[in-house]
Amino acid sequence: MSRIIDLTYPLDPDMLVWPGNRRPVYEWLECTNTAPANVTYMSMCAHTGTHVDSPLHFCDGGETVDRMSLDHFWGRAKMFEVDPCMEGGEIPRSAVEEANFTLDGAKIFVLRTRVERYANVRQYNLEYAYPSVDLLGWLMSEGVICYMTDATSIDPWGDAESPRHRCFLRGGHAIVENLKNLAKLPKDRTFTICAMPLALPGREGSPCRAAAWLDD
Numbered sequence: 001m002s003r004i005i006d007l008t009y010p011l012d013p014d015m016l017v018w019p020g021n022r023r024p025v026y027e028w029l030e031c032t033n034t035a036p037a038n039v040t041y042m043s044m045c046a047h048t049g050t051h052v053d054s055p056l057h058f059c060d061g062g063e064t065v066d067r068m069s070l071d072h073f074w075g076r077a078k079m080f081e082v083d084p085c086m087e088g089g090e091i092p093r094s095a096v097e098e099a100n101f102t103l104d105g106a107k108i109f110v111l112r113t114r115v116e117r118y119a120n121v122r123q124y125n126l127e128y129a130y131p132s133v134d135l136l137g138w139l140m141s142e143g144v145i146c147y148m149t150d151a152t153s154i155d156p157w158g159d160a161e162s163p164r165h166r167c168f169l170r171g172g173h174a175i176v177e178n179l180k181n182l183a184k185l186p187k188d189r190t191f192t193i194c195a196m197p198l199a200l201p202g203r204e205g206s207p208c209r210a211a212a213w214l215d216d
Contacts, residue, residue, distance in 0.1 A: 007179045007195070007210040009119070016120055020151060021045045024034040030134040032197070046205040053175040056204035058165045063172060065206045066199040070172040072146045077108035077193040079185050087114055088127040090156070093135040106190045109139050111149040112182040121179065125156050136168050148176040148195065148210075176210060185212055 009015065011024045024044040032038055045055070052073065055062025080101050082091060091111075103109070111131065118124040128151035131139075136154075139147065147154060147168055154175060155162045170173060176195045185191060192213040197206035 001216050002087065003179055003214045003216060004020075004041055005184045005212045005214060007050065007181050007193075007212060008208070009180050011044065011207060013051050015049065016122075016124055016142045017045070017048060018125060021048065024048060025155075034070050044207070046200065046203055046207070047177075048207055050082050050178045050180070050195070050210050051176070051205055052195060052209045053165065053169065053177065053205050054197075055169040055172055055174075057175075058162055058169050062169060062204075064200075064204065065197040066201050066203070068174060068197075070196065071107075073176070073196050074194045075108055075146075075192065076106045076190045077110050077148070077212070078103050078106035078190050079110040079112055079182065079187055081182075081187050082114065082129045084114070087129055089129060090130045090132050091129055091135060093144070094140050096135060096138075103139075103142050103144065104190050107143055108146045108193055109144045110185070110193065111147070111151070112148065113151045115152075116150050116180055116182070122204060125152050128152060130156050131164060133163055133167050136164055140168070140171050140173065144173070146174045146176065146195075147178055148193065150182050152178055174200045176208065179210055186214070191215070 026042050029041045030039040054065040083177035113129040115128040154164045195208045197208045
């Protein structure tokens with residue numbers, strides 16, 4: 001028997017967003033009290049809520065979300081859970097090696113930082129764990145093509161150079177940020193995950209609907 005776990009934050013007009021970004025805006029273009037149907041117009045930053053970063057986000061000339069192979073966003077994944085004592089700091093490659101973590105053939109790496117408990121407060125954008133550049137290099141050498149996390153970024157708050165984004169995206173890979181419900185996923189085995197972006201021509205990111213399939 002299989003279960004589907006929703007990993008996506010709702011795109012709410014009052015939701016927490018990255019500082020400087022705009023919250024989603026919705027308005028009715030038509031309503032059934034005056035028209036045949038209800039029709040919504042919406043506007044939002046492409047990196048709102050659970051979303052995809054394509055290489056163009058930090059690499060001029062990089063792939064856009066509509067041109068990336070969907071293999072990046074759908075496949076077998078393995079999750080690493082940050083030790084509570086490391087929450088809010090950099091995760092070195094040695095921490096993964098010392099935990100005897102293996103990908104077991106997965107091409108998608110999922111990081112659970114436990115930052116979800118701050119999802120509606122300011123700390124969510126400030127106190128999350130993030131990978132070292134060395135860890136990202138090891139993941140890429142092991143065949144990982146997509147990095148997914150419950151954190152709002154893979155670089156620490158305030159790092160204007162964003163070396164981790166640049167390192168991973170430069171390889172033509174994808175990043176998915178702001179996942180939820182990672183506590184419901186297994187840590188000791190692979191599973192299937194999906195986080196499909198919208199086909200936005202020429203764009204560097206997109207909101208997505210992320211979910212995991214668990215074979216119980």
